[in-house]
Amino acid sequence: MMVTDFYALVGVGLFVMGLSALILRKRDLQRILGLNIMGTGVFMVLVTSALGQGQPADPVPHAMVLTGIVVAVSATAFALALSLARERHK
Amino acid sequence: MPRLIERFLPALTGTGAIALGALIAAALLRTPENDGVMARAALEALPDSGVGNPVTAVLLNFRAFDTLLEVAVLLLTLVAVWALDLRLPRTEALPASPVFSSLLRVSGPLLVVIAGYLLWVGASEPGGAFQAGAVLAGGCLLLRLAGRWNPGARFVRWAASTGLLVFLLSAVAMPALTGGLLQYPPALAGMWILLIETAATVSIAAILTALFVAREPEEPRP
Numbered sequence: 001m002m003v004t005d006f007y008a009l010v011g012v013g014l015f016v017m018g019l020s021a022l023i024l025r026k027r028d029l030q031r032i033l034g035l036n037i038m039g040t041g042v043f044m045v046l047v048t049s050a051l052g053q054g055q056p057a058d059p060v061p062h063a064m065v066l067t068g069i070v071v072a073v074s075a076t077a078f079a080l081a082l083s084l085a086r087e088r089h090k
Numbered sequence: 091m092p093r094l095i096e097r098f099l100p101a102l103t104g105t106g107a108i109a110l111g112a113l114i115a116a117a118l119l120r121t122p123e124n125d126g127v128m129a130r131a132a133l134e135a136l137p138d139s140g141v142g143n144p145v146t147a148v149l150l151n152f153r154a155f156d157t158l159l160e161v162a163v164l165l166l167t168l169v170a171v172w173a174l175d176l177r178l179p180r181t182e183a184l185p186a187s188p189v190f191s192s193l194l195r196v197s198g199p200l201l202v203v204i205a206g207y208l209l210w211v212g213a214s215e216p217g218g219a220f221q222a223g224a225v226l227a228g229g230c231l232l233l234r235l236a237g238r239w240n241p242g243a244r245f246v247r248w249a250a251s252t253g254l255l256v257f258l259l260s261a262v263a264m265p266a267l268t269g270g271l272l273q274y275p276p277a278l279a280g281m282w283i284l285l286i287e288t289a290a291t292v293s294i295a296a297i298l299t300a301l302f303v304a305r306e307p308e309e310p311r312p
Contacts, residue, residue, distance in 0.1 A: 005118075005119060008115075008118050009115055009118075012111050012114050012115045012118065013111065015111070015114070016107045016108070016110060016111035016114075017107075019107055019110070020103050020104065020107045023099070023103045024099065024100055024103055045118065049121075049124055050124060050129075051124060052123040052124035052125060052126050052129075053123060055124075055126040055129060055130070056126075056129055056133060056144075057129065058124055058126065058128050058129035058132070059129065059132050059133075059144035059145045059147070059148045060128045060129070060132060060148055060153075062145045062148075063145050063148035063149045063153065063156075064156075066145065066149065066218075066220055067149070067156055067157065067160045069220070070160055070163075070164065070220055070294070071160060071163055071164075073298070074163060074164050074167035074168075074297075074301065075167070077167060077171060077301040077302075077304075078167050078170055078171055081170075081171040081174050081176060081304055082174065084174075084176055084178075084304075085174045085176060088176070088177070
């Protein structure tokens with residue numbers, strides 16, 4: 001097993017943990033955190049997919065992850081704002 | 091019935107999640123390794139891209155359309171958060187303390203320099219607009235929390251939209267210059283990329299800071 005396989009498996013573990021939190025937790029903040037952990041798992045898998053044997057790292061997945069991080073940050077900000085708005089209107 | 095589901099939900103979710111994880115892991119381990127077709131294509135075209143860092147080349151040249159949409163998504167998020175009209179209390183400045191103000195004195199200028207360096211180095215090494223924007227946003231937040239800087243509505247709006255505007259302008263200008271959408275003239279590609287990245291850095295910093303504050307800045311009274 002290559003070390004990149006290990007990272008990919010950790011990514012899968014994070015994804016699954018985030019998914020469970022998303023389903024089981026009741027509070028918005030915990031669900032948003034779960035969603036973020038899921039995203040981090042996906043990013044880890046994507047980053048490891050860049051490497052193949054005996055060749056330079058593929059920049060395309062790396063660029064995708066960079067884009068993904070920024071979109072995840074803004075989605076998190078919007079989700080937090082929505083959750084706050086919901087609290088206000090209760 | 092719903093109570094029954096409620097009771098078994100943790101066990102059900104746990105089993106389902108472990109099964110899903112095993113399935114994904116099995117699929118991942120069977121996936122053939124990256125054959126490097128994209129990597130080779132990107133590295134071969136690198137000399138024409140105007141930058142030496144393959145990730146920057148992908149982000150701002152080969153797949154610049156993705157990045158354009160990403161900057162648009164960021165701006166859209168800010169507009170959406172402002173539209174929610176959260177009526178948050180005004181962000182209070184943290185109480186002045188000697189430690190905080192000396193931290194600010196040292197780290198404020200340093201963060202600006204680091205952001206500029208990251209932006210510049212993105213052309214050849216890991217770095218670029220997003221990293222620089224994030225660092226700059228950290229500096230802006232420090233200033234904001236110290237109560238030293240409270241920019242008006244017009245400034246925040248312009249700063250937040252500069253990146254998308256410059257990106258869109260170059261997208262519109264390129265078909266006239268080279269005949270392709272976001273296809274830069276090879277000799278000037280580096281300059282265009284730096285221009286777009288600089289504007290994007292300002293916007294990313296402004297948007298991240300504004301998202302943290304979450305309260306739409308007030309119009310100046312006439």
